[in-house]
Amino acid sequence: MSANRRMWTQLLLLVVVASVSFSGCSKMKRLWPFGSKRSLQNPDGEIFTSPQGSFFDPVGGEVTALDNMPTDYLDIDPSTGDVTGIPHQALPPAGAPLGTTSELPIIYFAFDSDQLTAEVQAALDQAAQWILNHPQYIIQIEGHCDERGTVEYNLNLGQRRADRVREYLVGRGVNPAILTPTSYGEERLADPGTTEEAHAQNRRVQFVVFE
Amino acid sequence: MINRSPFFSLPRAQSPHIPSFAWLKLLLCCALCLTPGFASAQVGQRADGTLVIDPRSPDDFEFKIAIPSFEPLTPGAPLPDTKTIIEGIYLNLTLLSEFATPTSQANIERLRAQERPTGKINFAAWRAMGMQLLLIGRTSLTGDQIRTTVELHETDKESLVYRSEYKNFSNKSPRHLARYIANDVIKKVTFKDGLALTQIAYVGGQGSKSWKKEIHLMYADGGDVRKLTNENTTVAAPAWGMNGTEIYYTSWRRNNPDLYGVQIRGGAPWLISGQPQLNISPHWSQKNQRVVLTLAMDGNSEIYTMDRRGENKQRLTRTSAVDSSPNWSPDGRQIVFTSNRGYGQQLYIMDKDGWGMRRLTQMGTGYNYNDGGVWSPDGRKIAFSCRYRGRFEIAVVNAADGEGFQMLTNSAGHVSGSEGNQDPSWSPDGSRIVFTSEKTGVKQIWVMKANGKRQYPLTRSAYNLSPAWGDL
Numbered sequence: 001m002s003a004n005r006r007m008w009t010q011l012l013l014l015v016v017v018a019s020v021s022f023s024g025c026s027k028m029k030r031l032w033p034f035g036s037k038r039s040l041q042n043p044d045g046e047i048f049t050s051p052q053g054s055f056f057d058p059v060g061g062e063v064t065a066l067d068n069m070p071t072d073y074l075d076i077d078p079s080t081g082d083v084t085g086i087p088h089q090a091l092p093p094a095g096a097p098l099g100t101t102s103e104l105p106i107i108y109f110a111f112d113s114d115q116l117t118a119e120v121q122a123a124l125d126q127a128a129q130w131i132l133n134h135p136q137y138i139i140q141i142e143g144h145c146d147e148r149g150t151v152e153y154n155l156n157l158g159q160r161r162a163d164r165v166r167e168y169l170v171g172r173g174v175n176p177a178i179l180t181p182t183s184y185g186e187e188r189l190a191d192p193g194t195t196e197e198a199h200a201q202n203r204r205v206q207f208v209v210f211e
Numbered sequence: 212m213i214n215r216s217p218f219f220s221l222p223r224a225q226s227p228h229i230p231s232f233a234w235l236k237l238l239l240c241c242a243l244c245l246t247p248g249f250a251s252a253q254v255g256q257r258a259d260g261t262l263v264i265d266p267r268s269p270d271d272f273e274f275k276i277a278i279p280s281f282e283p284l285t286p287g288a289p290l291p292d293t294k295t296i297i298e299g300i301y302l303n304l305t306l307l308s309e310f311a312t313p314t315s316q317a318n319i320e321r322l323r324a325q326e327r328p329t330g331k332i333n334f335a336a337w338r339a340m341g342m343q344l345l346l347i348g349r350t351s352l353t354g355d356q357i358r359t360t361v362e363l364h365e366t367d368k369e370s371l372v373y374r375s376e377y378k379n380f381s382n383k384s385p386r387h388l389a390r391y392i393a394n395d396v397i398k399k400v401t402f403k404d405g406l407a408l409t410q411i412a413y414v415g416g417q418g419s420k421s422w423k424k425e426i427h428l429m430y431a432d433g434g435d436v437r438k439l440t441n442e443n444t445t446v447a448a449p450a451w452g453m454n455g456t457e458i459y460y461t462s463w464r465r466n467n468p469d470l471y472g473v474q475i476r477g478g479a480p481w482l483i484s485g486q487p488q489l490n491i492s493p494h495w496s497q498k499n500q501r502v503v504l505t506l507a508m509d510g511n512s513e514i515y516t517m518d519r520r521g522e523n524k525q526r527l528t529r530t531s532a533v534d535s536s537p538n539w540s541p542d543g544r545q546i547v548f549t550s551n552r553g554y555g556q557q558l559y560i561m562d563k564d565g566w567g568m569r570r571l572t573q574m575g576t577g578y579n580y581n582d583g584g585v586w587s588p589d590g591r592k593i594a595f596s597c598r599y600r601g602r603f604e605i606a607v608v609n610a611a612d613g614e615g616f617q618m619l620t621n622s623a624g625h626v627s628g629s630e631g632n633q634d635p636s637w638s639p640d641g642s643r644i645v646f647t648s649e650k651t652g653v654k655q656i657w658v659m660k661a662n663g664k665r666q667y668p669l670t671r672s673a674y675n676l677s678p679a680w681g682d683l
Contacts (some may be wrong), residue, residue, distance in 0.1 A: 097466075140466060150582040150596050150603070150633055151447060151677060152492050152536045152549070153556070155468065156505070156512045159489050160533070163510060182467045183489055183507075187445040188422040194628035208466075 097140065097208045103130040104139070104207035107165065108200060112149070114160040116168055124165065127207070128172035140208040141165050141181040144188060146199035151185060158183030165205045273311040274400060275341050276304065279323035281348035284358065288351040292385045296359075299389025300346070300396070303432050306658060306667055307406040307643065308397040323347075337366040344372070346396065355382045361392055363399060373399045386434045406431045406638050410475075411645055411669070412439070412449040412458050413656055413678040421674075426460050428475060431638070431645075431658070431680070433669035440473060440480065450493040451681040452502070453519055459483060459493040459502060470504060472519060483521040492536050495519075498543030499563065503527075505535045514548055516563070527565035539563075540586045540610070547571060547584040547593055547610070555579030558595055560610070571613045572597075583634055586610060587641045587661075594619070594635040594644055602631030605646050605663070619644070619663030626652040637661070639682030645669070647676040 104127045107120050116124065131139055143158030143165075162181035170176045191198040278300055281293040304310035313319065318340065326333040337345050343366055350359040357380040363372040375395060380388040390407040397405035409431045415438075416424035426449045429436040440446060442462045449460040456475055461468045470490040473480040484490040488507035495502050501516045501523075514527045514537045528534040532552035539546055545567075547560050558571040558581050571593065572581045580598035587594065590610060597606040602622045609615040622631035629649040636645050641661060648657040648668070654676045659666040669678075 148630065149580075150536075152505070153580075153582050155447070155489060155491050156507070156533045156535050159507045159512065163488075163507075180467070181488060182463075184422075184445065184463070184468075185447070187424075187447060187463075 097210050098137070100206065100208055101130075103127065104209070107205045109161055109203040109205070111146070111199070111203065112157065113203075114157065114164045116164055121168065124168050125172060128169050128174050131169065131174050131178075132172075135175070135178070136211075138178050138180060138210040140210060141179060142206050142208060143181065143183045143185075144190070144202055144204050144206070145186050146202040147186040147189060147194075148199065149186070151187075155183050155185035155187075158185045161205050273309050274304075274343055275311045276344040276346060276396070277313070277319045277322075277337060277340065277342040278346045278348070279319050281350045281359065282327070284349045284351040284360065289353075291350060291352045291357045291382050291388075293348075293350060295385040296348075296350070296389045296392075299386040299432070299434070300393045303390055303393035303405075303407040304396065305665075307393075307431055307638075308401060308403075332364060332369075334364070334366045334369045342366055344396075344400065346392075348392070352382060356380070357382055357385065357388055359388060359392070361395075363396055384435055386432070387430075390430060390432065390434075403640060403642075406640060406643065409639060410681050411636075411656070411678050412451065412460075412475075412681060413670075414446055414449065414676050415670075415672065416674045426458060426473075427675075428458075429669065431643075431669075433656075436670075436672075439475065439477075448492055448677045449679050450495055450502075451679055452493075452495045453497070453500070455497075455681050457519070459495065459519070461491045461493075470502075470521075481520075483519060484517065485521075494538045496539040496543040496563075499539070503537040503539055503546055505537065514546065514565075525564075527561065527563075529565075536583050538585050541588055541590045547586060549582045549584065555581075557581055558584040558593065571610070572608060572616075573613065581606075585635055585637060587637050588639055589641050592661075594637065596633035596635065599631075602629065603633040605632050605635045605644060607661075617663075619659070619661075620646075620648075620666070622648075622650065625650045628652060632657070634677050636678050636680045638680050643680075645678040645680050647678065 105123055107116075107123060109115070131137070141162045143160070143162035145154040145157050145161075147154075149157070159181070162183055166176070166179050166181045169179060186202070189202050190204065191201040278297050281290070281296060283290060301313055305312050322333070322336055322340065326336070332345065332347075345364040345366055346361055347364070348359055348361045350357060356378070359377045359380070360374070361377070362374045364370070365372050373395065377388055377391055380391070394405035394407035397403065397407065407430070410428050411431055412426060412428050414424050415427040422445050423443060424446050425438050425442060426440040426446055427436055428439050439458060440460070440462070442464050445463045447461040447468065449458050451457070452459045452472055457472050458475055459470060459472050462471050462480075465485065467485070467487070468489050468491050469482060470484040470493055471480040472483050483493075483502065484504065484506065486506050486508040489505055489512060491505050493502050493504045499516070501518055503514060503516045505512050506515045507513070511531060512533045512535050513529065514534050515524055516527065517524045527546070528548070528550075530550070530552050532550050534548055534550045534552070537546050537548040544563055545560050546563060547558055549556060550559050552559075553570065556579065557573070559568060560571050561568045571584070572595070582596050584593045584595040587610075592607045593610045594605060594607045596603045597618065599618065602625070604622060605619045607615070607617050607619060620632040622629060625631065629652060632646050632648045634647040637643070638645070643658055644661055645656060645658045647654050648666075650657075654674055655668050656670045656675050656678045657666055657668050
């Protein structure tokens, strides 16, 4: 059962990698197919525009200067308009987790930030090595936030934190199919206090190991 | 020619008690048109002392109603808890419609005790007390069943507004009988559907330390709370679903924020959307028969719509920014949502197919973080959570042009550590807003008038948030 599942996820990964490599590069410089005729009425002209060039806008609009896209944003494939990045393949594991391990330490973030500091990256390098050495596990990456901000904003922020960690680990060679990022927003606080120390404890990504 | 129109030949349907109100309404319309300063001095009463009853009355207008203790239907009959019934009627009237809080119930009881033996109502005395309306109730208790008759009198016209009988109400919740009576009073007096029988869905928990939460339902007066789900884990952000008989909500029961649906009468929840990563912030459009929600399966939060089985998925936004918190317009043609695609986190509006994007809220002094936009039922306003001086406040803007920014709450008096007020949700008639407030240091659900006045806490248990007002 488990081997079967792994086979399927690897097959899926293969298909995704193949499709990206076939379609990605050639189409990235193509203009948005709808052209400027159906471009949006932009209220103040600058809202969708970054300093480096034109930002992507929803469904309609023209995409130019993709080569100058800021690097901290995921690439956008203009043929579909989809954010490519690393698509999610794995659904979260069902059942009870095995638990946490000190080999996969809790990672902390700055206020309202999903950036990985150099210190965090070093810790993630170690974690990636441990995960590579234990390929039998599925690793849930839980993104958490402090309670400042709306519930929905924090769910999205937790998702971004988990995704940054996942992307970093995949960049270190971990199979994306065994990583299941998820967000808890401000729903599961490590420290329910309202001090700055409590908030800092809550802004975290923690790993939970599943069979 | 014109006289052949069926509209002219039809007799006008009139009940014997309503004409006085119809006449007053007509007169008020004229008065409003002709006299600019009308509203200032005589709120609710004209110079000749007659009562003004009109839904378009000024914001701070309040009816004064006297409700003496209910009397026995037959002498010596056992009575239900009449104090709870009367308090429940007052609570619903003051909380959910434009009625004044009673100042002296003792005076009301004394006057009623004086006039009762005479068998007549001393309207002049009630008028002298400032009362425009008088509700006289008679009740009896047989086993578990409450039977009640009420009469509503208008003191100025010295006339009966309505008389009604309420049978087969269970003594387990006298408050529920109070809701029915209050709702009828509101309907007869304001000509609007009352809110007393509407319900609010929300997330309730054991405190911020516990991550186990459940979706709860309560009536709009905060009473008769019941637990709807049995998730035994974290849940978030309920929304009312199809026909107002379903609730859609996010649960982590599979260790991921997935979207589920459940009938409000109970039963097993079904999975609506179980994509990897977020399946959050649902909102249902009865016109389109579709849920709009936030999914993050593309590696980034985007707005999708789907039907209530999670099928026929359609993606509406395609940016590398975070797009979240969508909410349908009442006509189902547009969606307001939150995005950080520009500078700050602002509200945007798009057509239901993702076209026609425009920004609604502007970066202003002190606020660059807006979230949770909700359309008013008449489609004119959008209320949202707006961060101002480090705390959230409920604010509104015009849906048409983003103008008319108005902050409805002020959390300056909250305890330190409070996050202020957030998560607004409109009542079905648009006259009230329910929201989450941390005024006391704990998240609780509060209700206020749509102009921000008369804020009142509906919940007082450990920890409650994310209210959604249903129109059932």
